[in-house]
Amino acid sequence: MAPSTPFLAVDLERMQANIARVADAATARGIALRPHVKTHKTIEIGRMQVAAGAHGLTVATVGEAEVFAAAGLDDLCIAYPLWIDADKAARLSALAARGAAISIGVDSVEGVQRLVHAGLAGRVAVRVEIDAGHHRSGCAPAAAGEVASAAMRAGVDVEGIFAFPGHAYAPDARAQAAIDEAEALTAAAASLRAEGIRPLVISGGSTPSFAASLELDSPVTELRPGVSVFGDAQQWELGAAEPEQIALTCHATVVSHAGGRLVLDAGSKALGPDRPAWATGNGRLLDHPDARIVQLSEHHAVVEMQAGGASQTSALPPLGSIVRAVPNHVCTAVNLVDELVVYDRGDDPVPAARWRVAARGRNS
Known part of the structure; x- marks a missing residue:
């Protein structure tokens, strides 16, 4: 029996087709996938994405990382320039002690120093966040080497660089945002190499820019779409x-x-x-x-x-x-509910399952 309205319903057939389409497109280009699970916050869906070929998952917060790591999905990038306090340091240390592979974002030398002073060097890796035109967080591409070098000197493992082309969320902006991101990541990678640091991971992507990114001659080795699992009105x-x-x-x-x-x-x-x-x-x-x-x-x-x-x-x-x-915006809608009601197909009269939104409210 379906619950009383309103409730959020998942069309399982469509969702699985979305997961497969994105995975197949990335595989065809030899690009790794690390989908962003802040969209769905649901363990069952994260497992489906990994089973389809994702080599790890992206989260936005330490709390999301804790939820997915506890379920065994523990290759995680926290794509956010965390400002480490005592609470976050203890929680990240606990994740590392349980064997989770955790990388976090940094976009300043000060952020690196904060991480080191918290005793996280050798426990978590970092990725330097680049501003690719969205003008939110992220350092200038030319400054990436300085941030990465500060981390390396302090004994912190630097995986590489990442960006989010959020300015793709506008009419007729998707292709240009992908170009902007590719150019910014190219410059940032050169900045790291000038410091003698090889960026093993060059990560980018969003759902609106995903297809355009695959068409470019780009240095990107990894993409992190989120909303593509469901789609939404945007x-x-x-x-x-x-x-x-x-x-x-x-x-x-x-x-x-x-x-x-x-x-x-x-x-x-x-x-x-x-x-x-x-x-x-x-x-x-x-x-x-x-x-x-x-x-x-x-x-x-x-x-x-x-x-x-x-x-x-x-x-x-x-x-x-x-x-x-x-x-x-499907991400904010999902964060409002305790469960997703799952139908094998959207027009089925009876739900097949209910999935708990396990990372709901884990905003810190």
Whole structure:
């Protein structure tokens, strides 16, 4: 029996096809995969990704690393410039003592020094984060050698470099973001080599830039897509996912036809609140491609079935019917729920399983 709406549902057939498609594309180019599990936070899915060929997983926090390592998925990169405090140092040391292979991000000499003073040299490796055009964290490519050299002198193993081309999350930006990333990583790798350091790993990637990255003559040896496992309304709108590849939806009940529009029982506390400036709505309906969620409250989603607003009530999905809403940003939606309801296929009437979102809320 399915739970009461709203709930997040996984189409297992589609998700497995997404995992296989990404793995096959990377393998064909001889590029390693380290998918980012902050998207799904779920052990069962992480195991499927490794079984499909991923040589390790990417996480965002120490807490996520702890959850996946405890399940035996313990080749982990924390792709974040951690500022090490006593708590994080103790937890990372415990992971290393249990045999987990952990690398963490650094983007400054000060970050390296913090790691060394915490006694983590020889316990964890580092990857130097590069700003490839997203202008969030990451050092300038030319500074990568300085950061890596500081780590090596302090006895810290340097695996290589990584970047995140987050500026690919914009219309018509995917190809240029991949080019920017390739150029930044090329310059950063040269900076390390100038210091006598060979970058064993040159890591990049995002879901929107994934296909473009594979087409380039790039130094990248590893890619870290996350959202590709499910897809979401952002990827649909950017052209990085087709509707038939969307593998996670929020099942929501039509509770009102007020104003000639649908009102669903899934608001921001089920779908997540994200809406980039370029998005055409707060989410979409999988089975009604022209529909847009135009208003989002905590427990209400107002949907216009077509551009221009109100429709005839007779043309609307009936009151009490269930529709499949596609969140704008699937990562934030998953972090709002305790479990994912799994269907072998999206149109099956009865769920096949329920998976705990094991790393939900592990934000530190």
